[in-house]
Amino acid sequence: MKTIGLIGGMSWDSTAVYYRLVNDGVRRRLGGLHSARCLIWSFDFAEIEQLQRADRWDDAAERMIDAARRLERGGADFVMICTNTMHRMAGDVQAAIDIPLLHIADPTAARIRADGLRRVGLLGTAFTMEQDFYRGRLTERHGLDVLVPDADDRRTVHRVIYEELVRGRVLPDSRRAYRAVIERLRRRGARAIILGCTEIMLLIGPDDSPVPLYDTTALHAEAAVTMSLGQTFPDEG
Template identity: 70%
Template sequence: MKTIGLIGGMSWESSAEYYRIVNQETNRRLGGVHSAQCLMWSFDFEEIKRLQHDGEWDKLAEVMKEAAIRLERGGADFLVICTNTMHRLADAVSSAVGIPLLHIADPTAEKIKASGFERVGLLGTAFTMEQEFYKGRLQQRHGLNVIVPDEDDRRVVHEIIYKELVLGQVRTESREAYRAVIARLIARGAQCVILGCTEIMLLVKDEDSAVPLFDTTTIHAVAAVDEALRLV
């Protein structure tokens, strides 16, 4: 079994889901009392959030590279960044270490294509919805047509993530707001919707959408187990 290196704490709420899923999935496959062999570096998210909103991406790149180096030195065989937004720095992280990085967008896109979908709605932080590092990868590497919410809906989705979900707060009115955003994406032609922030799965479930939802947290964590159990 390979050792998974998890870069987490962004937020710890979703990182806890990663830890749960990789261990449950490993046990499901191997039986007995097997669990995942993994290391986690967990950030204090307050500092990460501040740097994100201040646009200090160079500083964020340095702390992310340091985390990756620590995990590699600790014995990780590959890396998993437990957040969609911080994949903006995936190339910087990869360049700092000699072990591979499992990019969250790739197993998500493969699962979508395997299901026969081409037009996808994307929910996430404003950074993920508006910048090219994520939707550009989906479009250019995987040939998907990505639809993002309009400006007002993007603001609602972003604020609920940072003001509620990263704190573990799940509110009925916020679920209704997300349902409305999803319905508008569907009306614009989305055949499915990517939950492109690892906290959204805490709020939105399959029954909240008329089209399939692709939960990046679960997809990414299961892909990590695939890699950990893959024979060298």
């Protein structure tokens, strides 16, 4: 079994879900008392959020690289960034280490394509929805047609993530707001919705959407289990 290196703490709530999912996945596949071999580097998210807000992405990249190198030195066979937004510097992280980085967008896109879908809506932080590092990979590498909410809806989605979900607050009004955003994306032609922030699954589930939801946290963790047990996750791009 390969050792998984998790770069977490962004937020710790979703990192805790990752930890549970990778251990559940190994136990489900191997049975008995088996659990995942993993290392976790967990950030103080307040520090990372300040760098994001100040547009200090180079400084954030340095911290992510340092975390990945620590995991590599600790014995990780591959690493994963347990958040969608910080995949903005995934290329820099991969270039700085000698072990693979499992990109969160790839298993998500592979599952969507395997299900025969192409046009999808994307929910996430403003950085994930508006910048090209994530949407571009889904489009250019995997051939997906990605829709994002309009400006007002993007502000709502982003605000709920940073003011509520990363603080452990799950509010019914916000669930209703997200349902409305999803419905508007469906009316524009989205045949599925990517939950492109690892906290959104704390708020939204299958009963909240008229189209299939693709939870990046669950799909990323599933792919990590596959890699840990000696199988390379298929590149569908």
